[in-house]
Amino acid sequence: MRATSLAVLLICAALPAEAAAPICHAPAQARGGLTYGTVHFANSCAPAAQASLDLAIAKLHSFEAVPSDFAEPLKHDKWCAIAWWGAAMAARGNPLGGMLEDKEIATGRAYVRRAEQAATHATPREKGLIAAMAEYYGSFPDILSRARAYAAKMDALHAAYPDDPDLAAFDGLAIIEGADLNDRDYARQKRAGVILQQVMASHPENPGAPHYLIHAYDYPALAPMAVHAAEIYPTLATASSHAQHMPGHVWSMLGEWDKSIAANRQSEFVADPTSAHDPIKGDIVFEHAFDFIAYARLQKAQDRHVGEDLSAMRAAGQAMPTVVVARYALERGDWRDAARMPLPNDMFNAVLARFTRAYGAARAGDAAQAATEIAALRQLRGPIDEAAGAYWAQSDDIYADAAEAWRLKAQGKADAALALMHRAATADDGHGKHIYLENKLLPMRESLADMELALGHPAEALADYRESSKLAPNRYRTILGIALAATATGDRAAAHDAFARLLALAAEGDHTRPGDAAAKAFLAANG
Structure with missing residues (x-):
């Protein structure tokens, strides 16, 4: 999370105040004619504070504001309470990350207190936003409870001011923040999506609505509904690196x-x-x-x-990056390279590395190394649970079970291996992906299909490869698996289709993978 010294804002707040002013509708401009978007944020601050406040709010809509961005409006109006609210919002960084350290909570609370102290002349709407932030920075047992309590406040505020586009957009974001990543009906995401689509229709220049809608629909099943947002958001916030990046979430979920x-x-x-x-x-x-x-x-x-x-x-x-080093080995099927990947110092990346080493060793047939790595991986579960929460602890469980399943296969225990791999795949299917790991390190249903194919169960493998492709579309290894499983079942038409898709996918690739050679050989022999 990003936080800036409280002293910056304390100095600004000590400067002379100016009289309250009507709303200013000014585009938030950035360097070189680029923009963070156009916002019309209602506030009671002085006229001189308007342009810098709009810029800071526009940056906030792209997760690029830092608390010091709200220092400029406070230079012009020390009673601009909503600027302190903005600083508290910005102190969260990307609020969908799901992790807050004690020092970040303390910083946010300090900004909220300053907002409350400056709110003498604030409007009821502004006081409502400050109260919602005070709720957010309250005491909660976990981030989900915190997010849902905050979302309830924002829902009520949105109901009181239904025509306010920025407030509606921030409410949509709050609803998404409170989503359980293991909830497969996407109820909160869909509810947020309805609100955000309404803002996009009524205020197409607002950068927050398409941004948050992409996050709401950031799943393969929902991503088609985010295509329009992905196309327009980067054009609204041309100065924002994050705005240019966000369409990648949609394209990745769709396999584009x-x-x-x-x-x-x-x-x-x-x-x-x-x-x-x-x-x-x-x-x-x-x-x-x-x-x-x-x-x-x-x-x-x-x-x-x-x-x-x-x-x-x-x-x-x-x-x-540990995640890229891991992907580089796993996606190429270089199991020995995976088993040798370096171990990082931080706990989050250590989980990824231990899994990659364990999984690579097991698939390379080294059951002894796999056992050592799996033991180390399971030892990380408690610390990761305490530091980052249940979601990441569940990821550790899934990784460890998958690696153990392949270790059992390496020992010749096929039935036990399949049973455990089934468990890992089922758990992974219900384990939503996180924005910090947008594409899962490994789709476990694909791994189950690999095992089924290796153990002589091609029909089951074909069904699981196809199911995996719904959750992670247009993957090289999944398409290759479909082709090989279809070939083994005698479904030459399905094999032909999959091998042709594989070569089209890899048309600009290196043409060095065994899968490319298998596809060319099959298509040459089968027209």
């Missing part, structure tokens, strides 16, 4: 790899214009965007490009 790469490279370009025409630098400016790009390239079998990206980071002395 070229579009995902383009969106994330544009995000890198906005952050660093020198990366525009550099095929390597344009991939690796930001770790999060690089993860999207690497995942997409690996589906297109552009293994060499991802390898060169990682080599460039190593040569520049940059830390290579």
Whole structure:
């Protein structure tokens, strides 16, 4: 999370105040004619505070505001209470991350107190927003309880001011914040989506509504409803790197790899214009965007490009993202490379690395190393639960079960291996993905299908590959699995279709994977 010293705002608040003013409808401008979007944020602050407040709110809608962005309006009006509210909102960083440290909560509470103290002349709407933030920074046992209590306040405020587009957009975001990632009916996401679509229709210039709608529909089953938002959001907030990145969420959920790469490279370009025409630098400016790009390239079998990206980071002395290193081994099926991946120091990445090492060792047939890695992986469950919550602890369970299943297979215990892999796949199907790991490290139903195919159950494998493709569409390894399983069942038409799809997907790839060769051989022999 991002937080800025409270002293910055305390100094600004001590400056002379000006009289209250009517609402100012000014576009929030950024550098070089670029913009963070147009907002018309109702407030009771002085005229001189309006432009800087609108800019800060517009940046807030793209998760790019920091508390110090709200210092400028306070220079012009120390009683601009809503600026302190904005600082408290900005202190959350990306509120969908699901993690808040004690120091961030303390900082947010301090901003809320300043907002309350400055609210003498605030409007009832402004006081309602401040009260909602006070609720957010209250004492709660977990982040979900916190988010839902805050969302209830925002729902009531939205009901009181139904025609306020920014308030509606922030309510939609609050509803999404309170979503349980393991809830497969997407009830909260759909409810938020209705609100946000209404804002998009009535106020098409507002940058918050399409941004939050992409997050609401950031699942394969819902992503088609976010295509319009993905197309317009980056045009509304041209100065925002995050706005350029966000369409990548939709394209990734739909398996549109070229579009995902383009969106994330544009995000890198906005952050660093020198990366525009550099095929390597344009991939690796930001770790999060690089993860999207690497995942997409690996589906297109552009293994060499991802390898060169990682080599460039190593040569520049940059830390290579654990998730990309893991994906690079797993997506290529290089199990021995996976088993050797380096161990990072931080706990979150250690879970990813331990799983990759355990899974790689097991699939390479090294049951002894796999057992060691699985034990280390399970030991991380308690600490990750305490530090990051139940969602990540459940991820640890799924990873450990999948690796153990393949270890059992390596020991010749086929029935036990299949039973445990079924359990991992079922758990993973109901375990929603998190924005910090947009594309799951490994779809466990695909892994189950791999095991079924390896153990001589091609019909079951074919069904599970197809089911996996609904949750993670247009994956190279899934399409290859469908082709191989269909071949083994004698369904030559399905095999032909899948092998043709595979070669189309990998048309711009390196053509070095065994799957490419198998596809070419099958199609040559079968017309």
